[in-house]
Amino acid sequence: MTELENPLLEGLRLRRRPEPCAVVIFGASGDLTQRKLFPALYALAARRLLPEEFGIVGVARTEQTSKQWAAAMEKAVKAHARDEFDRETWGSIAEGMYYVATDFADDEGQDAVVACLNKLDEERGTAGNRLYYLAVPPAAFRTIVNELGERRGSEGWTRLIVEKPFGHDHASAQELNAALLQHFREDEVFRIDHYLGKETVQNMLALRFANGIFEPIWNRQFIDHVQITVAESLGVEGRAAFYERAGAIRDIFQNHLLQLVALTAMEPPIDFTADSVRNEKVKVLRSLHTPGPKSVVRGQYGRGFIEGEEVPGYREEEGVAPDSTTDTFVAAKLYVDNWRWADTPFYVRAGKRLPRRETTIAIQFQRAPHPPFAEIAGDGLRPNVLLIHVQPDEGVALAIGAKVPGQGMSIRTVHMNFLYGGAFRAGLPEAYERLILDAMLGDATLFTRADEVDEQWSLVDTIVAAWRRDRPVFPNYEAGTWGPRSADELVHRDGRSWRRH
């Protein structure tokens, strides 16, 4: 009998719950595991979204016992989880936790991981299903993938979540893909971009495709331009070794920013399955016109003030070379060369030590063609802007012109606000909760496919190649400002300006 024939399931609306499985975290003592992965697993357990037959194996180089590791993770959950700590919930996770201290290349260590998994199959009924999470530096990917491939069992399913950065350039990303596909099928590989797990990013799809009013005007005829900002007020925060090699272009532009462009510009998918959504996104990435040198700006912050406190310049940060030419800011004017978006600029910018943390997508519409009161309305007559706040204060606002009460016809811009946390249940799920659950369920819709990664790197490689030909004068913006002057000029040349709020 199949589930479909079970008459008791009709109308039951059971929550999506994964099959029995074991999660194996490589990099189990690292920051990501403590700050994001365990709090996410705990939140899933608290909502009873984990399978009853479940276990976790942690793998890292740090010497410690399973008991010590479990205690460290309990502490991490208490510090970072969005729910209050509940001993019973934690117990449901902790009783199926094992830790293996090993070098990733060590055969004996990897055999010990397999032994733990077999034990979980026997004790907890995890049925040979494995979700591997590679929360490790990219240099370790290949070793782990080979070890996993060689030890792959014949029972159950195997899935692999790979953290960003996925490669350092197009060539390394392709090599990594080839290594993965030697042992795993594409539908077993889940390349994570945690931005896609954010409710507000997914809400972009709902906003566009579940409402009749937006899609007819979502094109070059009605939209003047799009601005996407991914701003951080933090500096490198102990990630200098990584950041020196990556810069803003690889850390944010190559993945988060280009994914936001793809979601904003994509055509409606035929359905919400993984391949339909990703087919449409990759079409946008393929349509991106390679920007010329004048359409890309890079910057690096110097000393400045953030929230009243003086902060050092990038070159003064610990672990950063005093003559570093790493970009901490990137802005670009992109064009999506297709029927819908021809000649409509997408201005994008991302940077560190900007005045505040915010990620927004601003859709600026064309001005009203002939407002009858243009002369008397004064400066208040501005174009409409649909503002999607990805973080913080998640929600959507529409800027419209409204008459100021009283005599005359003064117009003032006002915001119609939809505040996500206000209209729906308290506490939006963290991106990692959604993404880990989706991977357990085998749903890859919110993960990036190999061809998307390819297209993203192709664009970045071209930009970086142009940068190699010149020597930037860094630092070129003060911490606590919105980037270098050239970023403003990039937009001013077109008679526009960045949103300042």
Next chain:
Amino acid sequence: MQEQLDELREHEAATGSPTQRTSVMTHVAWAPPEWVDTARRTLAGLEERHPSRTILLFPEPKKPDAIQTTVSMQCFAMPGVSHDVCSEVIELRLGGERVHAPASIVQPLLIADLPTFLRWRGEPPWGAPELDQLAGVCDRLVIDSSEWSRPKVSYAELARFFDRIAVSDIAWGRGRAWRGRLAELWPGIAKLEKLSVTGPRADALLLAGWLRARLKRDVELVHRSGDELTRVAVDGEAVRPPLGPAPTASDLLSAELDDFGRDPVYEAALRAAAA
């Protein structure tokens, strides 16, 4: 009332932290005197999850003909949101004859274009004008048949409302996790003869009705009274209980407020329970 609400909003704006008024529905609750405290308690756990304009109707037929109103704003800090989110609560004490014309009082207060849920505490007075009127202006009637003294008899009355208004029963919601457990027993459960349930009478009736309707066979119900659903057995064999604590009254009402359309599975279960 509208003026009082406007004043409250101005006051919030002038004195408090930045606030945002948000509503995803109008929530009308009919609470006879014996249900007033319970209704308020449930509401306290609900507003954060379903920001709404809440209209609490307290019928007081023995009091003089009058309407007494109390208007308040309830504001909540939301995690990750810099604004407080505020909802409006309007309490109306309907005295004397006003009890019998609630729709005309409620209608001007409903928020246009948003769904209206009517939570009726206790057993509705079948055939009474207040029930008919409110059912006529609301989109969904939410009841808890475990609050009724003779649920099996009253189910037939409730079934007559199905074509007029979508109905949610909190007793049905309470059994959801157990229904999930019973569904896991398929196909072994296909030939079920006897269902034993320890818990509220209504919950047991609905569980048995559901199995009769879905399995299309007669199922004998053996019921033992209890405040909560604690045990279900199939032909003498205990069913593994659902994980975690039982949902609270606010959780249950909140879950019902997420539903908008009719629930044909519930309707069939209720009819089978009444048969």
